[in-house]
Amino acid sequence: MASVQDITVGAAVNILSAVVFLVAFAILRLQPFNDRVYFPKWYLKGIRGSPTRSGAFVSKFINLDCRTYLKFLNWMPAALRMPELELIDHAGLDSAVYIRIYLLGLKIFVPITALAFLILVPVNWTGQTLETIKDITFTNIDKLSISNVPPGSKRFWAHLVMAYVFTFWTCYVLYKEYKIVTNMRLRFLASENRRPDQFSVLVRNVPADPDESVSEHVEHFFCVNHPDHYLTHQIVYNANKLAKLVEKKKSLQNWLIYYQNKYERKPDKKPTTKTGFWGLWGKRVDAIDYYTAEIEKLSKQEAAERESVISDPKAIVPAAFVSFKTRWGAAVCAQTQQTSNPTIWLTEWAPEPRDVYWSNLAIPYVALTIRRLLMAVGLFFLTFFFMIPIAFVQTLANIEGIEKVLPFLKPLIDVKVVKSFIQGFLPGIALKIFLILLPTILMTMSKIEGFTSLSTLERRSAGKYHLFLLVNVFLGSIGVGTAFQQMDTFLNQSPTEIPKTVGMSIPMKATFFITYIMVDGWAGIAAEIVRLVPLVMFHLKNTFLVKTDRDREEAMDPGSLNFYTSEPRIQLYFLLGLVYSVVTPILLPFIIVFFAFSFMVFRHQIINVYDQKYESGATFWPDVHRRIIIGLIISQLLLMGLMSTKGAKQSTLVLIALPILTFWFHRFCKGRFESVFVKYPLQDAMVKDTLERATEPQLNLKAYLQDAYIHPVFKGGEFERPAAIDEEENNPLVATRRSSQRGSKHVTSGENSDVGV
């Protein structure tokens, strides 16, 4: 077990690195040539131009004004200054609600910490158990934890009562927050401008019809079953290959520009390249000629592919975006079942056009269920067999373990500073490296599962990542770390004894988690604000590719909040805080520092840096809520396990009501709030419809919606929209065109008796 001194060294190292990052940030952000790295959001909004062109040449790149350096922490109050409503307007509801998660952490843990230090710490400190037991090494940190209370003591009543108080407080804050977020979302939806997704429904699994094309089939179906509301629809092309070609062409064009720039700078020497992989081998040729030719070749391929996508009926996937005359009609269609076979004509609320994940729109039902099964099994293996490397890394945390395995390192390790460094820093950072690899794998798995919007993909990946962190970082660190120490005991015990041992080892792992919080939570967040990778990338691009201001605009990489990687990590802190709030309250201040610091950093990033790829209106909140509840229940169960080994078996009876009440609270909140995040109520739709009809009676909705859901590769290029749609528009074969050609008027059609079934 690490001593107080180890913790102090760890804290020092991490605080030092955090301060280094912050100072680096403070200096770098003031340099005008970094302006686009640290304030891209303002450029994208068009509020901020390129750095002031007046003044000396040098001051265009480096800030020489010393006074600004003195106020290098100025960004912190600045980040907190923007009021929330303005923030929603500036960065979207997703971002504004996202940073409320950190705020929620503060709201939960500040009062809990205060109470725990007032009541539990004195109770533990005066427990005087650890001194009396021999053959055990303990530290002052352990003396502050529940381990210091003698088994069967009456003092445990304090812990039991506090467990109840903490649970009720957490639930109360969660309820209030759910209510606030719900109202924010409702206000946001009500105040939103007209958006195509308000009128549209994504229809999947359109059944094959031998006599009709997908487009005709969709049109007929909705003309018959939603006669008064159907307006138009857009079919979906399988343009995945085309998208790849476009991507490739863009990269070649970048190389071409690079060589052209090089040539301009040194006109005496024509740049050359090799034809092989990444220009590393093969024949040496003239680079500009080579890339021009390659681009031309690709352009031809692209044109051919474009042609084939548009003309080939097989390139049309059995899915469509169906638009309705009113939001009411769309809300009805999205929420109802269309046919008696629930695996065809699946309708769901259309995602925002930017939010659509185009590759997944064509997966049939059976394939979908099999994919989900395979991914569930895959996730299981990933989650449970990833533990083996983690277990190895964890051995580093145990210095005696290393000395046994690698005895020749003993003299080195015995140096005090090295020992403290290893124990305070290494286990956290090694774990961190493992975790960096993971989110991409999980995102790929979610994509295979077939979700159709980026927001859903992110939410599902976050769910998987959360499970992983729970099993591997939390339980793994407790269980496997202990397993290494107690391998003998474990092998001779029945496997069912493990939970008890896990519960028992919780207090012992407090120091490990404190170092983890410092590395991941403190230094990690400070590293986030420096944006090292985008900084380097921007300057590379700026040097080699940028010619015009537009290029510079494109070279910016504002990035975005990666919900699927960052949210589950926050959940880990909630879990740690809840688990240790009763057991080892000394851990809580570290968590509070994490939440406060993150809140500031991410508020700054949201205001100045990130540019969200889509806006989902905080649909992720139910997930956040649910995971905190899961953490709460885990903390209660572990407390029960711990208590039962503490000679306080009857306390299990006292605690049993907690998880039940917590679960009931979850159900209650789910029923009360969740549907706001899932469904679009008819009343709200009707209000917006009526308002719009009154203010814009002449609106041509059909024209507005026509191109809303075009695959991005068709957007803006040489082709304004695929020709097939125009063709089909004038297709005399489409029989029930009538009602949709009347279309743009808002009046309902008056008689439906002319609709055949």
Add this chain to the structure above:
Amino acid sequence: MASVQDITVGAAVNILSAVVFLVAFAILRLQPFNDRVYFPKWYLKGIRGSPTRSGAFVSKFINLDCRTYLKFLNWMPAALRMPELELIDHAGLDSAVYIRIYLLGLKIFVPITALAFLILVPVNWTGQTLETIKDITFTNIDKLSISNVPPGSKRFWAHLVMAYVFTFWTCYVLYKEYKIVTNMRLRFLASENRRPDQFSVLVRNVPADPDESVSEHVEHFFCVNHPDHYLTHQIVYNANKLAKLVEKKKSLQNWLIYYQNKYERKPDKKPTTKTGFWGLWGKRVDAIDYYTAEIEKLSKQEAAERESVISDPKAIVPAAFVSFKTRWGAAVCAQTQQTSNPTIWLTEWAPEPRDVYWSNLAIPYVALTIRRLLMAVGLFFLTFFFMIPIAFVQTLANIEGIEKVLPFLKPLIDVKVVKSFIQGFLPGIALKIFLILLPTILMTMSKIEGFTSLSTLERRSAGKYHLFLLVNVFLGSIGVGTAFQQMDTFLNQSPTEIPKTVGMSIPMKATFFITYIMVDGWAGIAAEIVRLVPLVMFHLKNTFLVKTDRDREEAMDPGSLNFYTSEPRIQLYFLLGLVYSVVTPILLPFIIVFFAFSFMVFRHQIINVYDQKYESGATFWPDVHRRIIIGLIISQLLLMGLMSTKGAKQSTLVLIALPILTFWFHRFCKGRFESVFVKYPLQDAMVKDTLERATEPQLNLKAYLQDAYIHPVFKGGEFERPAAIDEEENNPLVATRRSSQRGSKHVTSGENSDVGV
């Protein structure tokens, strides 16, 4: 442990009692005076009149034709003769699908039994383990079970492979059956006549409005939010007190008739009664005068109450049945969310008028969630603490236990016949008595939970009962029974060791369950067909109350399939069959006999006796399917537990895929079929609407729906319908009346711009 001889005695006793019941039935049903007891369904259908009035007086009551007695088992083929489509027409889809559960049991278990006897029985029989172990008593039945295979033997591969084969076969049959039932339901819904529930939606939690009555509020809300589809609505009165008065009056009237009949038969003596409780004490008075006066008093009370219900606005509950112009409109409203607050304006498909459970329509959301929490806790206690009496009863199964507790009974018990009788018969019957008490309690709990239709109440009670049977009868009989025998071992073991012990004791409990099947399944079903209680009740009523043919009609008690008591019991047989199919195949023939016999008996009862109170269109099938899946997964888990104690630990790895695949299969079926039982697809609604519009363009739907959802106490009485509704109809204050007064035309209203929000 019971020996083969005990089983034989048990089988003999039970078969004997079954035969006695069958013979009694065969004789009783042929007597004309019992005709209304055994064929009430035909009377209710109006096909069968009172027994033939021609012929001798005696033959009106007793069947003297000896030939008919010879063919006393004739009802069996007769019951099987009616084709399924006719059966659906005759008895409804609920009943027809219900008996398919028995058929499903046969489809699953007949091939499994054949395979098990071909492969597993020889493998077990030649295992030769039990002979080699000393200090153990075993029977020939145990020699047929898995206990006879030596630990770690390669023979277990046969069991593992068979576990897979049985699972796949069960899933295959379940899938086919789900598909068949789904199609039956779809055909049934499509061919149904016009019914009020097709056009109606039950709206609950109408929020209070200071300016409007509930009725006005409902009307305004739906006029605004469903402007083209809203037709009319019916408010719900809290007539629970009135219903009680009506009930009481009816009982008093019965007494009056009884005394009048008595007086007519013996005009010399005026009948008297006592005024106290049940006429047992108090002042002696003239009975006819007393009851006439009482009825008059009650009539006045009833009239006053009727008046107050209709005029008092507080008697109107915040719920309503809202009807739409088309089935499409109703389907839309039932499936969508109305407002952003999902706890008000809750819409759901209206139950059939007969199916409405009126008392539960007025419970607010928070009260509902609290009630559900309380009932969940209540169910937990009921389920887990009911075990104590069961444990006591189970001790009877252990004859040595009795001898120890009550040594003075030893001489009696040692008589061979008595011993066999106790072991073969008592444990089953004692358990049975416990179970009779239970369903009513569970139904009351479901009522407290606040479900609004009888069909839902039955389904929810069935779920509770299933849990109870699972924990108490199945696990309790295995666990607690063993606990009594192995109390010492248990106390000295950690509680986590219990699952293993449970797995180990499964084969040992096979004989207990065989007796249980014989008592509950064989004799119990045979008792069902005799209908002892309705027989006695009918003759009592017939003697004392019946004066006219109409009275006799009312004296009939056809009863109905009690889904909530009988379905969970069938599930127990599925569970037993699945668990023992691999472990002790000898149990399977007993289960097959149960399924075959029950199928015949219930088919007969459905055709001739039962009169269903409502028709839900087989909405219970997803529950049936899910519970069989639960049984399957339990059987797989227990097999894994059993195998791990058999020195075949690696087999756990082989078996682990089974529950995962089974669970996936459940999810697949749920996605594929369940929504047919929950939602009304728009396409089907549209087809029926269009058809109706074409065939009956002049239909006055509003008149048709006007009185459909009137509380039964208001129906048919002196009040045709509460006056308040008429009043309100002409109320000039209701502003948006327009659209609903246009009402009965089917055309949609043409413009909605006049609808305020």
